Amino acid sequence: MRAFILGGTGFMGQRVVRALVGAGHSVTGLARGSEKAARLRELGAEPVIGDAETPASYADALRASEVVINLASPPFITQRVDEEMVASIGARLVQHARNLVNVLDEVGPRPVVVTGGTSIYGDHPGGEWIDETASYDFRGYGRLGEQVVRYWDEVRAAGRLPVIMIQPGTVYGAGSWFLERVLPLLRDGRYTVVDGGDNIVPYVHVDDVAEVFRLAAERAPGVAAIAAVDDEPVTARAFADYASALLGQPPVGSVAQADALRWTSPVQMESRVLNCRMSNARARQLLDWQPRYRTYREGLPAVLEEVGLGQPA
Ligand SMILES: NC(=O)c1ccc[n+]([C@@H]2O[C@H](COP(=O)([O-])OP(=O)(O)OC[C@H]3O[C@@H](n4cnc5c(N)ncnc54)[C@H](OP(=O)(O)O)[C@@H]3O)[C@@H](O)[C@H]2O)c1
Numbered sequence: 421m422r423a424f425i426l427g428g429t430g431f432m433g434q435r436v437v438r439a440l441v442g443a444g445h446s447v448t449g450l451a452r453g454s455e456k457a458a459r460l461r462e463l464g465a466e467p468v469i470g471d472a473e474t475p476a477s478y479a480d481a482l483r484a485s486e487v488v489i490n491l492a493s494p495p496f497i498t499q500r501v502d503e504e505m506v507a508s509i510g511a512r513l514v515q516h517a518r519n520l521v522n523v524l525d526e527v528g529p530r531p532v533v534v535t536g537g538t539s540i541y542g543d544h545p546g547g548e549w550i551d552e553t554a555s556y557d558f559r560g561y562g563r564l565g566e567q568v569v570r571y572w573d574e575v576r577a578a579g580r581l582p583v584i585m586i587q588p589g590t591v592y593g594a595g596s597w598f599l600e601r602v603l604p605l606l607r608d609g610r611y612t613v614v615d616g617g618d619n620i621v622p623y624v625h626v627d628d629v630a631e632v633f634r635l636a637a638e639r640a641p642g643v644a645a646i647a648a649v650d651d652e653p654v655t656a657r658a659f660a661d662y663a664s665a666l667l668g669q670p671p672v673g674s675v676a677q678a679d680a681l682r683w684t685s686p687v688q689m690e691s692r693v694l695n696c697r698m699s700n701a702r703a704r705q706l707l708d709w710q711p712r713y714r715t716y717r718e719g720l721p722a723v724l725e726e727v728g729l730g731q732p733a
Contacts, residue, residue, distance in 0.1 A: 424485035431593065487533065537561060551701065559694055594723050
């Protein structure tokens with residue numbers, strides 16, 4: 421299979437490239453400059469210099485592909501996300517998607533695998549299991565994706581393209597928010613959950629998310645959405661306490677929302693207290709996906725090992 425990927429230099433995207441290349445596929449990836457191009461080459465992909473803002477830069481690469489994966493997104497996860505940023509990133513994501521669809525209108529349709537996130541399905545404080553049939557209710561970081569999720573649904577409903585949206589849960593791994601924001605605080609014993617951390621979070625290891633993207637690209641199942649979450653959504657506290665214990669630290673502290681809002685935005689706060697006991701039954705059944713890290717108890721030690729903080733066996 422010949423795959424073209426946008427966002428293949430990001431946290432999830434690099435793992436997706438690795439998964440595709442590892443399965444023997446030929447991968448071309450969009451790179452914003454020579455440094456990123458070199459990274460894609462290291463991962464075994466062929467880079468094309470360009471930008472999601474300028475579709476002419478990648479039209480030829482798209483034409484040569486059989487499947488497209490879009491993980492391109494302006495950076496936000498390690499920044500303060502205010503209302504202005506929600507609007508501007510939302511608009512940017514839609515523009516990237518429109519650009520892609522316009523080029524595909526010219527070069528011909530093919531399956532497109534895109535990303536959403538489980539926070540588009542709202543808050544479920546009762547703790548009930550939900551799946552991809554849940555209604556939309558965009559919360560926290562999910563609000564950044566509202567416009568683009570609705571756009572992809574329109575494209576799919578109009579029969580323009582077979583679009584499959586992967587809905588990752590809270591993706592942890594050796595990068596992004598976990599490495600940059602959480603791990604340093606955990607190591608120092610300064611990490612805190614919010615309001616006791618009793619909310620249920622659908623965690624998933626980044627390598628397992630990458631496998632969902634790979635399988636969806638290979639099989640192009642005729643569904644609109646597939647959640648990528650591990651087997652056991654757990655409380656934010658259970659996850660953080662486990663990581664803390666692995667690092668030789670005591671259980672984490674807790675902070676009240678009102679206090680945490682001094683250093684984080686209301687949008688981010690909403691994400692931190694969201695409840696979502698999301699099922700992975702569809703990914704397991706339709707894609708035959710078998711998560712390597714079925715729970716955080718297997719996944720977190722692997723991440724610490726990867727960043728050189730693992731315990732000797
Ligand atoms: N991480 C999570 O927990 C999580 C969970 C659910 C959903 N998601 C969603 O998944 C997506 C990817 O997340 P991530 O954590 O992998 O993000 P990331 O590490 O920030 O990666 C973003 C990627 O997009 C690329 N990019 C940004 N602007 C671009 C542009 N104008 N043209 C082309 N490429 C551009 C970046 O390229 P450069 O390398 O050149 O910067 C990078 O490859 C986001 O939409 C995020 O909301 C993330």
